[in-house]
Amino acid sequence: MKGNIRVRFAPSPTGFLHIGGLRTALYNYLFAKHHNGKFILRIEDTDQNRYVEEAERDILDSLAWAGIEIDEGPHKKGAFGPYRQSERKDIYHKYADELIKSGAAYYAFDTTEELDQMRERLVKSGNPSPKYDSITRQSMMNSLTLPSEEVERRLEAGDEYVVRLKVPRRETIRFDDIIRGHVSFESKGLDDQVLLKSDGMPTYHLANVVDDHSMEISHVIRGEEWLSSTPKHVLLYEAFGWEMPQMAHLPLIMSPSGGKLSKRKAESDGISINTKDYMKNHYEPEALINFLAYLGWSPGDDSEIHSMESLCNLFTLDRVSKGGAVFNHKKLLWYNENYLREQSDHAIAARVKKIADDAAIQEADDQFLEEAVHLLKDRVSKIDELITMGSFFFHDPKEYDENALKKWKDDSSELVTLYKNNIVSLSTEDFKAETLKSHLEEIINLQEVGFGKLMMPLRIAVTGLGFGPDLFTSMELLGKATVLRRIDTALEKLD
């Protein structure tokens, strides 16, 4: 790849950063870094109505959490600012004027009501997709139909107007997409897209072309939902006489039940849609990134686990697939387990202290916590599960797991009592996993029952659960006093 690679991620601040948006950002970032290029963040805040105050902050936080570093953006000055479209209004106006002068665009004065009427009229006469096109515009109020004095008068009087792109009547528009190859559209299927809105803001179409050009963007990597408006952008580049950046339209992320991963769909499928939720729910950012990278792309070998750095090295656009990819939450969890397990007990313990809102854990002895983490971490998918599963290391069971209780049989009390009597005389130094286990074996042999007959009730008594880390090691960690106390309580409550 020759020249300076510059790509941009251009979200509109209308809400929290969508997981699909994060993937688009990721692909842009990987592509940029692979080619030693720049990753630019541009805020596309041209829709005043949908603007959300906290959205920009959320985008920044989410990208930072994910490990995607911004080279230029609203908070990282570069030579091509400003990076917020709302701060570039005069630039768009200048270029809109240029288009009008060259005849590629025109003023239109139609009101919303008039447009509605036009559409209604066309639908009634059997046109299922009414357009403001080369035919329709002849019967509308615009600088193509109105006498120039009238246009002049209206503009001077401050009448509301929009600027529309004058789409040629019959023309085949072709372009090459890195992912999809040759793509072509007929101009007759396009309408005279509004370029400048009556509130003075540009639409996406104008703004994105002007900005990509003036920010010297080399590659536009965006979602497939933009594919069908690309011909309009082609027309714009042609009208300006600018070279168009290379285009790459990414496949969409789909919901397990089908369709674009929308808020509604995702929720009913039990999938979180905002990056923020993954942060809040303590996913490992590396896992999300790795998972997202593989959702629509693969390096072509059998590898699965890659750090961001490694992904940067491997990523190329020609290995992006064309079809939509279904979000597979179980695979995400699998990635999460991988990244969780490769961290040291020490590091995880420190993080657990931070995220736990349990005073007993926050104040726990580091050594003790680390040992607990060690016993637990192979059994959970996410770091927060460690806290719920390991709660018994810090608190006596308040209640006993309903499912586990099924294993508390008629003879359980008797067996547990025998075991208790057996270990009660153990000294603190002898209260070790191995010893605790051999004592249990002693009892079951004596009573001629299976291992589980005693082990399960004992587990319930000590932990309140029917599953978990190795019981004997856990008892050793808990210590004699705690274990005996819990056994007594259980005997009382469950007998």
Place this chain on the structure above:
RNA sequence: GCCGCGUUCGUCUAGGGGUCUAGGACGCCGCCCUUUCACGGCGGUAGCACGGGUUCAAAUCCCGUACGCGGUACCA
């Protein structure tokens, strides 16, 4: 409806005319390990949407059909 883009195991994917009785991963199932739950190890399950071409040969190329998705705004 129209326009566009897609379609390999349930899911993510490898595959670019012969090496494909289609490879890997997640999931699921089984076995081993563990006298628990997991981890781990081993094995298994399952797929080229359909129909026509082209070719000695097609998952791979072409054309249709079906299905899916996207777009069709003074939203991005």
